[in-house]
Amino acid sequence: MTALLSVEDLRTSFFTRKGVVSALRGVSFEIGRGEIVGLVGESGSGKSVTAASILGLVRPPGRIVGGRILFDGRDLVTSSEREMRHIRGRQIGLVLQSPRTALNPLLSVGDQMVNIYRAHVRASRQEAWAACLAMLEAVGLSDVERRARSYPNQFSGGSAQRVLIAIALLCNPKLLLADEPTTALDVTIQAQILRLLQDSIARTGSSALLITHDLGAVAHFAQRTMVMYRGEIVEQGPTLSVITDPQHPYTAALVAASLPGTPPGH
Amino acid sequence: MRSSAIPLLEVRDLIKTFPAHGGVVHAVNGVSFGLEAGSTLGLVGESGSGKTTVARCVTRLTNVSSGQIVFDGQDITHLDRGAFRRLRARMQMVFQDPADSLNPRMRVGAIVAEPLMFFTPLSKDERLRKVRALFAQVQLDEDLIDRYPRQLSGGQQQRVAIARAIATDPALVVLDEPTSALDVSVRRGIVDLLRSLQERLGMAYLLISHDLTTVEWMSGSIAVMYLGRVAEIGKARDVLAEASHPYTEGLLASRLTADPRLPPPEALLVGEIPSAFNLPPGCPLHGRCPEAVEECRLTLPVLQPLKLAPTHAVACLRRDTVAVVTESGRPELIGEDQRG
Amino acid sequence: MRREGVFRGRPGAQQLARVRDAFNRDRSLFLGGLLLGLFLFCAIAAPLIAPYDPVTADASSGLLPPGAAHWFGTDQSGMDIYSRVIYGARLDLLVAFAGTTLAFIVGVPLGVLAGFYRGLPSEALMRVTDLIQSFPLLIIAMAFVVLTGQSAVNIILAIAILNAPIFLRLVRSSVLSLRERTYVEAAICAGNTEARLLYRHILPNATSGAIAQASVTAGWAILLTAGLSFLGIGVQVPTPEWGSMVNVGAQLMITGQWWVALFPGLAISFAVLGFNLLGDGLETRLGNAS
Numbered sequence: 024m025t026a027l028l029s030v031e032d033l034r035t036s037f038f039t040r041k042g043v044v045s046a047l048r049g050v051s052f053e054i055g056r057g058e059i060v061g062l063v064g065e066s067g068s069g070k071s072v073t074a075a076s077i078l079g080l081v082r083p084p085g086r087i088v089g090g091r092i093l094f095d096g097r098d099l100v101t102s103s104e105r106e107m108r109h110i111r112g113r114q115i116g117l118v119l120q121s122p123r124t125a126l127n128p129l130l131s132v133g134d135q136m137v138n139i140y141r142a143h144v145r146a147s148r149q150e151a152w153a154a155c156l157a158m159l160e161a162v163g164l165s166d167v168e169r170r171a172r173s174y175p176n177q178f179s180g181g182s183a184q185r186v187l188i189a190i191a192l193l194c195n196p197k198l199l200l201a202d203e204p205t206t207a208l209d210v211t212i213q214a215q216i217l218r219l220l221q222d223s224i225a226r227t228g229s230s231a232l233l234i235t236h237d238l239g240a241v242a243h244f245a246q247r248t249m250v251m252y253r254g255e256i257v258e259q260g261p262t263l264s265v266i267t268d269p270q271h272p273y274t275a276a277l278v279a280a281s282l283p284g285t286p287p288g289h
Numbered sequence: 290m291r292s293s294a295i296p297l298l299e300v301r302d303l304i305k306t307f308p309a310h311g312g313v314v315h316a317v318n319g320v321s322f323g324l325e326a327g328s329t330l331g332l333v334g335e336s337g338s339g340k341t342t343v344a345r346c347v348t349r350l351t352n353v354s355s356g357q358i359v360f361d362g363q364d365i366t367h368l369d370r371g372a373f374r375r376l377r378a379r380m381q382m383v384f385q386d387p388a389d390s391l392n393p394r395m396r397v398g399a400i401v402a403e404p405l406m407f408f409t410p411l412s413k414d415e416r417l418r419k420v421r422a423l424f425a426q427v428q429l430d431e432d433l434i435d436r437y438p439r440q441l442s443g444g445q446q447q448r449v450a451i452a453r454a455i456a457t458d459p460a461l462v463v464l465d466e467p468t469s470a471l472d473v474s475v476r477r478g479i480v481d482l483l484r485s486l487q488e489r490l491g492m493a494y495l496l497i498s499h500d501l502t503t504v505e506w507m508s509g510s511i512a513v514m515y516l517g518r519v520a521e522i523g524k525a526r527d528v529l530a531e532a533s534h535p536y537t538e539g540l541l542a543s544r545l546t547a548d549p550r551l552p553p554p555e556a557l558l559v560g561e562i563p564s565a566f567n568l569p570p571g572c573p574l575h576g577r578c579p580e581a582v583e584e585c586r587l588t589l590p591v592l593q594p595l596k597l598a599p600t601h602a603v604a605c606l607r608r609d610t611v612a613v614v615t616e617s618g619r620p621e622l623i624g625e626d627q628r629g
Numbered sequence: 630m631r632r633e634g635v636f637r638g639r640p641g642a643q644q645l646a647r648v649r650d651a652f653n654r655d656r657s658l659f660l661g662g663l664l665l666g667l668f669l670f671c672a673i674a675a676p677l678i679a680p681y682d683p684v685t686a687d688a689s690s691g692l693l694p695p696g697a698a699h700w701f702g703t704d705q706s707g708m709d710i711y712s713r714v715i716y717g718a719r720l721d722l723l724v725a726f727a728g729t730t731l732a733f734i735v736g737v738p739l740g741v742l743a744g745f746y747r748g749l750p751s752e753a754l755m756r757v758t759d760l761i762q763s764f765p766l767l768i769i770a771m772a773f774v775v776l777t778g779q780s781a782v783n784i785i786l787a788i789a790i791l792n793a794p795i796f797l798r799l800v801r802s803s804v805l806s807l808r809e810r811t812y813v814e815a816a817i818c819a820g821n822t823e824a825r826l827l828y829r830h831i832l833p834n835a836t837s838g839a840i841a842q843a844s845v846t847a848g849w850a851i852l853l854t855a856g857l858s859f860l861g862i863g864v865q866v867p868t869p870e871w872g873s874m875v876n877v878g879a880q881l882m883i884t885g886q887w888w889v890a891l892f893p894g895l896a897i898s899f900a901v902l903g904f905n906l907l908g909d910g911l912e913t914r915l916g917n918a919s
Contacts, residue, residue: 065472065473065474066472179561179562180336180561181561182561209335209336209499209562210335210499210501210540210543210544210545211335211539211540211543211556211558211562212561212562213543213545213554214542214543214545214554214555214556215543215556217545217554218556236472236473237473237545237547238473238547239544239545239546239547240545242545242546242547242548242549243545243549243553243554262549263549263550266547266548266549267548267549267550276474277473277474278547279477280473280474280476280477281473281547282546282547282548348818350814350817350818374820374822377818377819377820378820381818381819382815382818384811384814384815385811386811389810389811389812390811390812390814390815391812391815392812392816392830392834393812393834394833394834395829395830400819403816403819403820403821404819404820407819407820407821408820450815453815453819
């Protein structure tokens with residue numbers, strides 16, 4: 024079975040006044056159907072640029088300068104903006120780090136969701152509203168009728184993130200891109216949200232790319248993990264072996280920093 | 290440096306409220322603890338726990354609503370601004386965002402020299418020499434002295450902030466999330482630096498963090514905070530390995546450990562952290578606690594030592610605790626240095 | 630991206646390349662500086678470069694069109710317009726510079742104080758600025774100059790009074806957000822007294838916007854001076870000043886003597902343009918630095 028997403032030698036650069044920054048220097052990987060893959064890297068590694076490149080959201084002064092992004096057989100690099108608009112939200116869902124900036128503060132959550140739904144699916148307003156309520160329940164929110172009529176600032180961090188996930192899954196995308204979905208959340212909520220993502224993806228059979236700087240987020244939730252450093256993927260493989268038996272020195276350093284072992288004196 | 294009888298820092302029944310629409314927010318709601326000279330107390334909690342507010346009250350970046358703060362035997366709660374300023378030679382702070390904690394228009398050498406200028410009689414040349422020595426102590430290259438903060442990496446910026454904090458040889462350094470804003474690979478270096486500085490210079494740390502790994506690595510004692518109160522306090526070993534309070538258990542269970550061989554994180558606590566606005570009576574955790582009973586909704590638990598471990602205290606009605614009262618009429622304060 | 634070594638042989642080429650680099654990087658700054666530099670040169674070197682005395686009347690040469698002897702022509706009194714435009718730079722630039730500087734040194738410190746301290750004094754100050762700013766600028770300027778007398782000094786004062794509130798507000802809003810920055814708290818922890826905190830940590834970070842604004846204010850000041858003179862309440866004749874020259878020349882436009890008003894008018898336009906470009910450039914430059 025062919026992979027759902029196949030990135031081949033992707034190169035993205037930013038052309039600034041002070042010089043050219045090669046954010047991605049030949050990134051290649053695949054995501055199969057129904058797979059959750061983790062992409063781990065620190066700031067400047069290029070992990071967010073990867074997501075932006077896949078979605079065609081790299082804006083000047085940056086642009087994709089080489090490579091292919093094959094999604095379900097179609098090359099996203101050469102697709103027109105019109106084609107990309109059909110793909111974004113419908114075939115590829117996006118969950119971002121900060122619900123505060125991703126949600127429109129002036130519209131109720133329900134209205135935003137209905138707008139997005141009807142942008143991609145032919146449905147009456149009632150049908151759309153019902154679908155959105157069902158999705159809000161599926162992500163674990165209670166009292167969904169009232170919640171849907173509430174505004175984003177009335178949601179706590181964890182609940183707002185659930186809303187983002189609901190929006191991302193609304194049109195049943197084949198691929199979910201989650202860029203630091205739990206970084207801004209409290210510790211006790213992070214586990215809840217990651218488990219929710221895991222369950223939702225399993226239920227819909229979609230694939231996911233989980234982008235994060237935290238190895239802990241991928242250790243239990245991603246089947247395969249890729250490690251990025253300075254625009255390149257330095258290691259990829261099954262999560263267990265990447266973490267317990269790293270081959271690349273950077274991966275080893277990252278693992279060592281994330282698993283401090285026993286503190287001195289114990 | 291061995292512990293002395295009187296703690297270096299004592300916080301007693303600290304309360305800090307903020308006015309809000311139609312009511313009051315109890316950011317800190319009756320917090321007491323002690324910190325021995327030369328030791329480290331980690332204040333752990335999530336958003337809304339009040340840990341940062343406690344740190345800001347101790348360093349007088351925020352005024353106290355009620356309660357007492359005693360530093361080196363002196364009640365500093367209502368000390369006037371000028372006197373408190375002179376105190377800062379002995380009480381310093383390192384902030385969460387290193388880039389934002391350095392004046393972008395000052396060279397880093399000048400930033401580090403500032404406390405020396407205020408609190409020591411050193412001449413300009415002597416200050417420069419001391420700055421060089423400080424840079425060496427925090428493992429920064431001397432060449433960086435004339436740079437501006439934006440020319441340094443995050444890790445380097447935090448080292449500058451640490452150099453500034455230790456410049457006057459303080460007895461206490463408050464560390465507010467010192468590694469949270471840094472890349473994972475850089476954190477370990479900073480933590481190791483802080484530990485070695487403490488060994489060499491003997492200052493006490495009040496470490497504020499939501500990251501259990503950092504706290505585990507640095508603290509002799511740990512206080513776990515939730516919604517403005519201390520839920521559990523004791524030696525780091527005890528709190529982490531034999532957590533007693535349901536909140537601590539929930540916190541530890543939901544840790545995203547980076548080892549896939551360990552059991553996956555669990556969400557023992559349902560729901561979200563409620564707002565600290567107009568708190569209902571009873572235990573702050575009762576809405577989320579898997580062990581809550583009717584009494585928990587009505588009675589506020591007091592921090593008391595466990596029957597079987599007197600240096601380990603918990604504020605929970607479902608645990609076996611003993612009420613220990615001292616001559617002052619107040620429960621015995623826990624948090625002594627047991628750095629192993 | 631270093632360019633040294635690329636040029637071989639031609640000696641002036643490297644200097645030219647550096648100038649071209651500077652130009653590309655800060656176009657506005659460069660052009661603005663160039664224009665103002667030109668006027669500044671005129672102001673300073675006026676006695677050396679003006680072919681005629683600007684205030685000597687010569688009735689026999691009245692209203693001559695631009696030609697070999699008088700590059701910009703003459704006005705009714707026979708005074709050479711070219712010389713008067715050059716000398717006019719002195720007054721206009723001086724008034725603009727002095728007025729702006731005065732507004733700056735009054736408005737900026739007050740802005741820092743108003744932003745840092747809250748409470749009654751700060752609120753009172755803001756109400757005073759509200760009052761000043763609620764009147765149409767030209768009306769107040771006119772009223773002020775008429776009341777205090779027509780002189781350069783009074784025009785300078787009018788400029789200062791009208792613009793100090795602008796600097797005050799600008800700096801105040803900067804300071805309001807700066808107060809919350811971590812490095813200010815860190816400076817407090819490092820042992821800064823309030824006075825030093827304001828002077829060393831807050832003031833330097835709050836003035837970049839004000840410096841850019843100063844350029845714009847200076848350009849506006851020239852317009853005000855010219856405007857007042859145009860209305861007849863600015864400087865007295867026969868002092869060479871661009872605005873009064875335009876005033877005199879405006880009436881002559883109808884009868885076909887276009888040069889009397891055009892050249893001083895162009896001088897005003899280019900001077901204001903120069904200040905605005907400089908302000909733009911400074912804003913970009915200083916904004917990037919912080």
